[in-house]
Amino acid sequence: MRLLLLLSTFAITNSAFAQDTTAWLEKNSTLIFHDAFEREEDGNLAKAIGNGWNSATADRVPDVKMADIDGGVLKVASASEAAKHAAHIHHEAGFTDGGAVVRFRFPGLSKGESLQLGFVDRETKGVHAGHLCYGILSQSSVTLVDHKTGVMNLENRRRRDEAVAKKQKVPADLEALLKTKSINVPFKADTEWHELILITVGDEMRLTLDGKLIAKHRSEGFAHPMKRWFSFLIPNTVWIDDVKIWKIR
Structure with missing residues (x-):
């Protein structure tokens, strides 16, 4: 019943949500x-x-400072090649429905700057590294993706990797499934400061930027009952000024 009421409120207040997501969260x-x-x-x-x-x-490259707090700003410069992984920075969250408000900037210090942020549950079985769902900002697009029931599902991942290893096409049913797990919309990045809000309620995820609803998508993995971590995955350079994590009552 609680979820139905939240989803109803989410739908009814769609316009208000897009105009002032912070006020919606505070309420x-x-x-x-x-x-x-x-x-x-x-x-x-x-x-x-x-x-x-x-x-x-961080411990993969102990001699490289990938995260530096300077003047109240977390400046991330990932040593992705040396670490063989994008910088992965996370904090405890612990909710079913909720999200994060992040003030960020692409500083223009590296080519193709991007920001991936979302939710992880390392205790979830059958999902690679517990990756659940993310919002991804590149220089030209915004993507919302359900990894839990998509490409990070171990069975889906096995089938995809086997096809790639054999230089075969991904099985048609798997390809069709994966297409339903994400949405991609055009976006033009700049080097200004922006406020991003990523939120999940039930099986719906929404991303707003500076009060404008940029993308929303529904997929069953978004409804995972425990988002234990809020995580950043940063392959190059991003500056972060403020982070708030909200749990929907």
């Missing part, structure tokens, strides 16, 4: 975490950012 949610990065970080390793943040990749 329907509880703020469970806030970080304005007004401090100094300590070193390069997994917990160096402080305030409960952890990096799943």
Whole structure:
């Protein structure tokens, strides 16, 4: 019943939500975490950012500072080639429905800057590294993707990788399934500061940018009952000024 009421409110207030998502969150949610990065970080390793943040990749390249807090801004410069993985920075979340408000900027320091943010549950079986769902901003598009029942599902991943290894086409049924797991819309990136809000209610995910609804999509993986981590995956350079995590009541 609670979920039906939330989804109904989500649908009825679609216009208001797009115009002022922060107000919608304040009315329907509880703020469970806030970080304005007004401090100094300590070193390069997994917990160096402080305030409960952890990096799943920092210890791979202990001599490289991939995250630097400078003047109240978290400046991420991923050593993706050396670490063999994009910088993965995460914080405890712990909700079924909720989301994050992030003030960010592409600083223009590297080619093809992008930002992937979303939710992870490492305790989930049958899903690679617990990757659940993400919003992805590239220089030319915004993508919302359900990884849990899509490409990170271990069986789907096995079938896809086997086809690739044999230089065969991905099976038609799998290809058709994966196409339903994401939505991609045009987007033109710049180097200004923006406020991004990524939120899930039931099986729907929405992404707004500076108060404008950019993309929404429905897929069963978005309804995963426990989003344990809020995560950033950053393959190059991104600056982050403020993060708020909200749990919908």
